[in-house]
Amino acid sequence: MKYFWVLARVCIGLFVAYAGFQKLIQPAENFAAFIRTYEMIPEVIVMPIATILPWLEWLGGALLALGYLTKYSAGLVSILNCSFLLVLLSGLITGSTLGSDCGCFGEASPLKVWHMLVIDSVSFIIAVRLAMRKKFPFSLDALLLKPPKVSKSKMKKRK
Amino acid sequence: MSNQYPRFYIVCGVVLICLLVGIVFVVRDVQHFESGPPVDVSKIKGPMNAPIQIEEYSDLQCPACMRAHFAMKEMMEKYPDKIRLSYNHFPLSMHKWAKIAHRYAQCAAGQDQFWAYHDLLFEHQKEWSKSSDPNPLFLRYAWSIDLNKENLLTCLDDPATMDTIAEDVSDGRALQVRSTPTFYVNGTPFVGGRNFKERFEKYLRKELGLEEEK
Numbered sequence: 299m300k301y302f303w304v305l306a307r308v309c310i311g312l313f314v315a316y317a318g319f320q321k322l323i324q325p326a327e328n329f330a331a332f333i334r335t336y337e338m339i340p341e342v343i344v345m346p347i348a349t350i351l352p353w354l355e356w357l358g359g360a361l362l363a364l365g366y367l368t369k370y371s372a373g374l375v376s377i378l379n380c381s382f383l384l385v386l387l388s389g390l391i392t393g394s395t396l397g398s399d400c401g402c403f404g405e406a407s408p409l410k411v412w413h414m415l416v417i418d419s420v421s422f423i424i425a426v427r428l429a430m431r432k433k434f435p436f437s438l439d440a441l442l443l444k445p446p447k448v449s450k451s452k453m454k455k456r457k
Numbered sequence: 458m459s460n461q462y463p464r465f466y467i468v469c470g471v472v473l474i475c476l477l478v479g480i481v482f483v484v485r486d487v488q489h490f491e492s493g494p495p496v497d498v499s500k501i502k503g504p505m506n507a508p509i510q511i512e513e514y515s516d517l518q519c520p521a522c523m524r525a526h527f528a529m530k531e532m533m534e535k536y537p538d539k540i541r542l543s544y545n546h547f548p549l550s551m552h553k554w555a556k557i558a559h560r561y562a563q564c565a566a567g568q569d570q571f572w573a574y575h576d577l578l579f580e581h582q583k584e585w586s587k588s589s590d591p592n593p594l595f596l597r598y599a600w601s602i603d604l605n606k607e608n609l610l611t612c613l614d615d616p617a618t619m620d621t622i623a624e625d626v627s628d629g630r631a632l633q634v635r636s637t638p639t640f641y642v643n644g645t646p647f648v649g650g651r652n653f654k655e656r657f658e659k660y661l662r663k664e665l666g667l668e669e670e671k
Contacts, residue, residue: 322481323488324633331636331649341652360477366470438473442466 304436306424307372311363313421314375318355326352336389354378362428365437369429376425383418386411488633499566503533503541509664511542514629515638517559517578518552518586521650522638526579528654529640532661539665544575546625547637554591559622561595564612565604573602 321329330348333339339347355378361371390411434440513529515522533540546563548555558578565574577598578585585591599609612618632641640647640657643664647657 319481319484323484324635325646325648327646327648328633328635328639331651334649334651337651341655356481357474357477361473364473366473438469442469443462 300435303428303431303434307365307368307428307434307437308363310375310421310424310428311359311361311371313359313417314355314378315359315363318352318357318359321348321352322356336385337392338385338388351378362425365434365439366442368434368437368439369431372425372428372431376422376429379418379422379425383415383422386415386418390415499569499571500544501541502572504538505541507539507541509536509540509661510643511540512545512632512641513542513638514545514547514625514632514634514640516547516549516552516555517562517575518555518582519549519637519650520582523579523582524650525638525640525653526576528650528657530576531654532657536661536665539661544571545629546622547629547634547639548622548626549637552586554586554588556619556622557591558585558595560613560618561599561609563618563621564609565599565602567612567618568604568608570602570604574598574604577602 326345326348329352330344333344333348334341354374358371358374358378361367362375428434511529515525529542533542546559548559562571562575562578565571581594581598585594588594600606629639633646636648638648638650638653642657642660645660647653647660
């Protein structure tokens with residue numbers, strides 16, 4: 299079970315980081331256009347979201363995969379997943395994501411809305427569980443926050 | 458936090474975050490492409506010295522592109538002599554008749570009738586998009602603007618026509634075009650048809666030093 303959580307942490311971290319990285323290396327306008335298809339978001343905040351969100355995904359995902367500040371990065375990833383889920387669901391309910399525009403964003407990603415719903419749901423559950431865990435084997439946290447080894451002689455002295 | 462985490466841990470984190478941020482900037486820098494000068498003059502309209510220079514990448518079967526087309530047309534009429542528009546083909550594979558529509562449009566460009574044909578395709582987009590065979594419709598539009606039949610039919614079969622379209626697409630991909638419509642207005646990208654008119658006009662008035670309309 300220990301290895302399952304390591305694998306889950308790395309996979310989800312890499313997935314989220316990749317999603318953020320893909321957005322970051324393109325003009326922010328591309329992502330802004332995608333956000334606009336979900337009509338619920340006011341125009342004033344479209345560009346700030348399109349600029350900031352990919353950085354949160356990239357850094358949060360990469361830190362989660364590497365296992366640095368794992369609890370917090372898992373928390374950040376779960377918040378991101380939760381917000382994506384809400385946006386996707388409301389888009390499905392209002393019909394704004396059902397290709398009513400032109401679906402022209404399909405070429406950017408081969409994933410359909412329902413694919414993303416499944417992936418985000420699974421990712422959200424795992425990220426929440428990770429945020430609640432105390433130990434993170436095979437992570438930078440485990441490596442850098444290792445308690446200092448106490449020699450046997452010192453142990454005896456303490457006793 | 459500094460009490461909870463040793464200094465070494467914090468330093469490692471700062472280095473790590475700097476690295477992650479650096480990777481993005483390096484990849485962005487490597488991917489930076491400049492668009493070459495447009496060769497096909499028949500797909501350009503507006504004065505050469507216009508203060509607003511636009512590179513358009515659009516798909517003739519895309520409804521969002523149609524909306525943006527009407528908005529752009531309105532803007533060009535509202536601000537004459539201020540805008541120079543250069544069209545680039547960007548047919549998406551998800552649109553069944555896009556490639557063939559672009560082929561007809563490119564052939565119309567060969568007869569200096571690109572804009573007339575392009576406007577007709579957007580005006581009748583709903584009609585030919587839903588058709589099971591749009592060729593008769595495309596031909597009807599072509600005759601309505603007096604395109605030369607023989608030249609048109611030869612051009613449609615010419616592999617060079619498809620090559621020109623493919624070149625536009627690859628130029629677009631190099632400029633990070635991922636969806637349609639995408640406009641590069643004086644180098645600034647405008648993506649998507651939603652709120653395009655409002656966003657574009659706001660930018661245009663700012664660039665031209667005009668006051669905002671109330």
